[in-house]
Amino acid sequence: MNSNGTSLWPELWSALGETLQMAVAALAIGGLAGLLLGIALYVTRKGSILANRPVFFVLNVLVNIVRPIPFIIFITAVRPLTQSLTGASYGVEAAIPALAIMATFATSRIVEQNLVALDPGVIEAARAMGAGPLRIIATVIVPETLGPLILGFTFLFVGIVDMTAVAGAIGAGGLGDFAIVYGYQRFNDVVTWTAVAVIVVMVQLAQFLGNFLARRVLRR
Amino acid sequence: MTAMVSLRDVSKVFDGSSGPVRAVDGVTLDIERGDVFGVIGYSGAGKSTLVRLINALETPTSGQVVVDGTELTGLRERGLRPARAGIGFIFQQFNLLRSRTVAANIAYPLRVARWPRAKRQARVAELLEFVGLSDKAKQYPDQLSGGQKQRVGIARALATSPALLLADEATSALDPETTKDVLDLLRRINRELGITIVVITHEMSVVSYLCNRVAVMEHGKVVEHGDVYEVFARPEAEVTRRFIGAALHDRPRPDVVARLRERHPGRLVTVAVREVPGEPGVQITERLAAHGVAGSVVFGGITEVGSRPLGSLTFALTGPEAAVDALLADLRAHTEVVDHTAEEVPA
Known part of the structure; x- marks a missing residue:
């Protein structure tokens, strides 16, 4: 895998590292925040343990507003926020807040x-x-749904990897960026498909891990 | 001693999709200590809501609920939690935590009550022994049969040594054999541990097997209540008669009467069989002989309610008209008699 006579393998590995960094950070932050937001949605809905119409209404509308925004627009829209948070407007670090926020809202629904x-x-x-209520959340609601939740988070990880590629397109680095810069823009299909293959393998591994953990939790 | 449960004009109104629904409507009831109290009614009669008012899972719209000397009405959510913890509750669908072992399920209320670990383990072992599941401690609910799951549910409900146990259709999801085991276990809990039990059911057999007192519910109201045998031997409400009929199948329906009439000559009469304290039993066969009337049993059913027989027998009586009349008058002095000949023949 070469471009203009130089090997692209080192570039690929560092791109993979960037993607993992973004995806794992977004999954960790967004997953936790999304878990809390999702629990908040669940417990405040009608008939639930902390039923609260105004709170549920606000959260529900908020999620519905943010979630449909196409990520490529969202990431540019939140750039000022990103900049004030991380001090960077380009690169992996700059992409993480946007990824984490989007992941939060996606997770909450799942x-x-x-x-x-x-x-x-x-x-x-x-x-x-x-x-x-707090005890019920911690000792009943979360443990009893842990199996499906793990599968949900696995699904989410795949979605986040997809989002990192979009982030890459506007300068965040990672495998998406690598595939576009070295593959798509230079008409080098080998590079493009190699990047795709790496992503596929990564996603497969994540899915295997998720399935394994869910099976352990569900004991079947 | 005050009553274990005292309900005073308790009502619960829910907001239904088509206006407010009075699930429980002006119920006044006392459940005494040591009672096994049955609440029987068809689905939608309000019995599940009633039992949830007793353990404060629901708060009444109006009226007063006093359990074990504590007035629940007026307490806030936080104040209700210790009250709930002091009342055992078993469910039709068991409601065990699938992610926890049998032992951990039984330990759950003890954790809520902040028991130290060593005390918890000792108590769980004791409860497993009591319900006969010591060998299942490390299994998960999914690995158990329905009857075993309900035993776990019962052990969990007993964990904190409550004075009152509420059972909401506790045997309705079980087969007849397992039902009997669970009812026997509840009986043991009442007799050996002295725990007052309230049993919600739609089956008369559960009430007649287990309970000493019963309340019959319909449309959110208690239509009659009292000693189980008294209520079932002399039902006043139509719904009570329906429960008895459904359980005993002792009284012929009109179409059955019509067929019996075709098949048997003589007068068809249904005689209630019941045992009232202080009264000698109705010696039906002796009376037949005394009046010179021949009779054959053509329909009927008798069961035991609180160890006393209850049901009815339908006879085809043949003999001189006057003798039969005299016999019926004699029987009527002692028990309830329905003379099917007097009824109109259905077209």
């Missing part, structure tokens, strides 16, 4: 969907035993 599927009977049982 979390909410998985929690809604939880049998309300077990929550009622915990209430009947005198457990308060």
Whole structure:
């Protein structure tokens, strides 16, 4: 894999490192924030343990506003915020806040969907035993839905990798950037497809790990 | 001693999609200490809401709920939690935590009550022993049968040694054999541990097997209540009769009466069989002989309610008209008699 006589392998490995850095950071920050936001959506909805119409309404509308924004527009729109947060407007660091915010909102819906599927009977049982809302969240809601949540986070990781490619397109580096700069723009299909293959392998590994963990948690 | 549960004019109104729904409507009821109290009603009668008012999972729209001397009405959510923790609750669908082992499920209420680890483990072992599941401690609920799951549910409900145990259709998801095991376990809990039990059910057999007192609910109201045998031997409400009929199949429906009439000569009469304290049993066969009336049993059913027989038998009576009349008058002095001949023949 060469371009103008020089090997691109070192470039590829550093691009992979950048992608992983972005994806893992976005998954860690966005995953945690999204988990909390998703739980907040679930517990404030009608009939739930902390049912609160105004709070649910605001959160729900907020998520609905942010989520449909195409990421390529979102990342440019939040650039001033990124700059004040990280001091950088280009590169991996600059991409992470935008990725994390988008991941937060995407995660919140996935979390909410998985929690809604939880049998309300077990929550009622915990209430009947005198457990308060925070305890119910920590000891019933999250542990009982952990298997599907892990699968949800795995799904999300794939989505985040996709987003990092978009971030790459506007200068964040990573595999997407690598494929565009060295492959697409120089009409070098080998480079493009090598980058794609690396992404596929990475996603496969993530999916295997997610499935494995979910199976462990679900004991089946 | 005050009553274990005292409900005073309790109502619960929900906002339904088509206006407010009075799920519980002006219920006044006392459940005494040591009772196994049955609440029977068809689905939608309000019995599940009633039991959730007793352990404060629901707060009443109006009225007063007092459990074990503590007035629950007026307490805030935070104040209700210790009250709930002191009342055991078992569910139709068991509601066990699938992510936790049997032992961890039973330990859950003890964790909520902040028991230290060593005490928790000892208590869990004791409870597993009591419900006969010591060998299943490390298994997960998904690995258990329905009856075993309910035993775990019961052990969990007993963990904090409550004075009151509420069972919401606890046997409705179980087969008849397992149902009997679970009912026997509940009976043991009442007798050996002295725990007052409230059983919500739509099955008369559960009430007649287990309970000493019963309240019959319909449309959110308690339509009659009292000693189980008294209520079932002399039902006043139509809904109570329906429960008895559904459980005993002892009284012939009109179409059955029509067929019996075709098949049997003589007068068809249904005689209630019941045992009232202080009264000798109705010696039906002796009375038939005394009046010179021949009778054959053509329909009927008798079951035991609180160890006393209850049901009815339908006879085809043949003999002189006057003798049969005298016999019926004699029987009527002691029990309820329905003379099917007097009814109009359905077209």
